Amino acid sequence: MASISPASEQMAISLRGVHKHFGALHAVDGVDLDIPPGELFGLIGHNGAGKSTLFKMMLGLLAPTAGSILVAGTPVGGRHFRAARRQLGYLPENVVLYDNLDGLETLHFFARLKGAPLQDCPAMLEKVGLAHAGKRPVREYSKGMRQRLGFAQALLGKPRVLFLDEPTNGLDPQAIRDFYATLRDLQAGGVTVIITSHILAELQERVDRLAILASGQVQAVGSVQELRERTGLPLIVEVDMAPEDCHEALHALLAATGAKPAQTPTGLQLQCARTHKMAVLAALAPLGARVRDLRLQEPSLEDMFFGLSA
Amino acid sequence: MAAMELTPILTVAAKEFRDRMRNRWVLAVALVFTVFSLVIAYFGGAQQGQVGFRSIEFTIASLVSLVIYLIPLIALLLGFDAIVGERERGSLDLLLALPITRLELLLGKYLGLAAALALSTVAGFGLVAVLLWRHMSAGALFHYGGFMLSSVLLGLAFLSLAVLISVLARERTRASGLAIATWFFFVLVFDLLLLGLLVTTGGQFAGDAFAWLLLLNPADVFRILNVFSLEDVRTLYGLASVVPASLGNPLTMGGVMAAWIVLPLVLAQWRFKP
Numbered sequence A: 001m002a003s004i005s006p007a008s009e010q011m012a013i014s015l016r017g018v019h020k021h022f023g024a025l026h027a028v029d030g031v032d033l034d035i036p037p038g039e040l041f042g043l044i045g046h047n048g049a050g051k052s053t054l055f056k057m058m059l060g061l062l063a064p065t066a067g068s069i070l071v072a073g074t075p076v077g078g079r080h081f082r083a084a085r086r087q088l089g090y091l092p093e094n095v096v097l098y099d100n101l102d103g104l105e106t107l108h109f110f111a112r113l114k115g116a117p118l119q120d121c122p123a124m125l126e127k128v129g130l131a132h133a134g135k136r137p138v139r140e141y142s143k144g145m146r147q148r149l150g151f152a153q154a155l156l157g158k159p160r161v162l163f164l165d166e167p168t169n170g171l172d173p174q175a176i177r178d179f180y181a182t183l184r185d186l187q188a189g190g191v192t193v194i195i196t197s198h199i200l201a202e203l204q205e206r207v208d209r210l211a212i213l214a215s216g217q218v219q220a221v222g223s224v225q226e227l228r229e230r231t232g233l234p235l236i237v238e239v240d241m242a243p244e245d246c247h248e249a250l251h252a253l254l255a256a257t258g259a260k261p262a263q264t265p266t267g268l269q270l271q272c273a274r275t276h277k278m279a280v281l282a283a284l285a286p287l288g289a290r291v292r293d294l295r296l297q298e299p300s301l302e303d304m305f306f307g308l309s310a
Numbered sequence B: 001m002a003a004m005e006l007t008p009i010l011t012v013a014a015k016e017f018r019d020r021m022r023n024r025w026v027l028a029v030a031l032v033f034t035v036f037s038l039v040i041a042y043f044g045g046a047q048q049g050q051v052g053f054r055s056i057e058f059t060i061a062s063l064v065s066l067v068i069y070l071i072p073l074i075a076l077l078l079g080f081d082a083i084v085g086e087r088e089r090g091s092l093d094l095l096l097a098l099p100i101t102r103l104e105l106l107l108g109k110y111l112g113l114a115a116a117l118a119l120s121t122v123a124g125f126g127l128v129a130v131l132l133w134r135h136m137s138a139g140a141l142f143h144y145g146g147f148m149l150s151s152v153l154l155g156l157a158f159l160s161l162a163v164l165i166s167v168l169a170r171e172r173t174r175a176s177g178l179a180i181a182t183w184f185f186f187v188l189v190f191d192l193l194l195l196g197l198l199v200t201t202g203g204q205f206a207g208d209a210f211a212w213l214l215l216l217n218p219a220d221v222f223r224i225l226n227v228f229s230l231e232d233v234r235t236l237y238g239l240a241s242v243v244p245a246s247l248g249n250p251l252t253m254g255g256v257m258a259a260w261i262v263l264p265l266v267l268a269q270w271r272f273k274p
Helices: A006-010 A051-058 A081-085 A103-114 A118-127 A143-155 A173-188 A200-204 A224-231 A243-257 A274-290 A301-309 B006-022 B025-043 B056-079 B084-089 B091-096 B102-131 B138-168 B172-200 B207-216 B218-225 B231-242 B250-271
Strands: A013-022 A025-035 A040-045 A066-071 A088-091 A161-165 A192-196 A209-214 A217-222 A235-240 A262-264 A267-272 A293-297
Touching: A013 A051, A025 A051, A025 A217, A040 A051, A040 A173, A040 A200, A040 A301, A051 A066, A051 A161, A051 A192, A088 A143, A088 B091, A103 A118, A103 A143, A103 B006, A118 A143, A143 A161, A143 A173, A173 A192, A200 A301, A209 A224, A209 A301, A217 A224, A217 A301, A224 A301, A235 A274, A243 A267, A243 A274, A267 A274, A274 A293, B006 B025, B006 B102, B025 B056, B025 B102, B056 B102, B056 B138, B056 B172, B056 B218, B084 B091, B084 B138, B084 B172, B091 B102, B102 B138, B102 B250, B138 B172, B138 B218, B138 B250, B172 B207, B172 B218, B207 B218, B218 B250
Parallel strands: A040 A192, A040 A209, A088 A161, A161 A192
Antiparallel strands: A013 A025, A013 A066, A209 A217, A235 A267, A235 A293, A262 A267
């Protein structure tokens, strides 16, 4: 066991030197991670990067080959596993719940197993927008409704830490908005959320911090902004202007940033260091209204993901 | 290892039991038992040119040969899906991430299915007993009660094997194949194999230990439990009639059956991985 510092006990999740080997395969290969309470934390990686193995270990489904895992200050396995598990909510990827139970019965079943009060179940259905479908058998549910029922199940028992694996699969845009609004309410109450998604654009706008996992190791961890600074991927500037103004703008931008803009059908496009943002604005200011439009495109999470996990 | 708790076991058991009541599985199986039993009671002697109820001993002997095919099959089909089904729909990880141990989940599944199977067995054959009431003496009723109890035990033993299969198999299709193969082996092949060895060795095979080999098959244990001393029905029991009296003690045999219920579950718990 790695030594546990007082700081890691105050973390919602704390991983120290976590390894998981399946024979010769090192699915998780030395992961250290601290996630403070109330954080919305994203976990991204290619299939086979070790995401699900890490998830399963944090849930106590798999024992690590080496290292220690604390969830809400307690080890997830062992003698106190029941107390530790009551702090957790989990929504697995693509879970199929029981077709012959209705929505409310499904929640009753999980509430009993979690030791959560049964009278909370109707309110939970309401929270995920399924109050009208509580008496309908799950077999009649659409994919989105099943996903929402799965989410309701994870919220039973007021968990302190939520593990959500691809939770927005099958949800329509409105449901995705509602889902993240619910997460923000929970966060405000101190709930920690660990979330995975293949839709990086969706996570980019919403997570506080995230970790990029590849080959069983954390390649980078931080907020989207911190990762941007660290990866050094360029800023893309697009300037819309008349062709006769381009020459002047091109020289001004080149002088200000040291990068040569390319001419496009609508004006200019420039790739430059993110630190040159103000220099770009200053170079374009003298052109005034001749600049018809201006777009600054920050490197997206997707760009960083491919840069860091390749 | 955390201490075992009752609530998770009963929660899972209640769900499994209610599922089987709701989709009318219990009712259907009970009706199958009742109808088959009545047909056997009244027409079982048709090959000997007799139609109508003969004797309770004869009826039980005929029922034993019916039950020995039917109950293992029903129990295996009931249980093979228990764990592998959850695994395939992705809900096993969810269940195991709850405050429930693998043993509690396994016992909950087993007890719920066992209750459904036991209820349909008792209801199905119980109804027959009610209908045949006027033919039954107190002794006959006692024998019939023994038959019903041993039928329940037979079902529980094969249900236990089914749950073991469900833990070992990684896919539903493979589990169903294994379940059918298990049925073939214990119900059709095992006795033939023993008989074949006995005949080819001129009766020398395994010597006195031969009867003990029958204990390796819960279906044979069930037969032994139901053997009567009556000469005219002994022939109906095949190999089970070679069992020495010392082995025929119902308590001993009940113990063997209990082992057949417990051991596969112990193995299942040992091999049960998320």
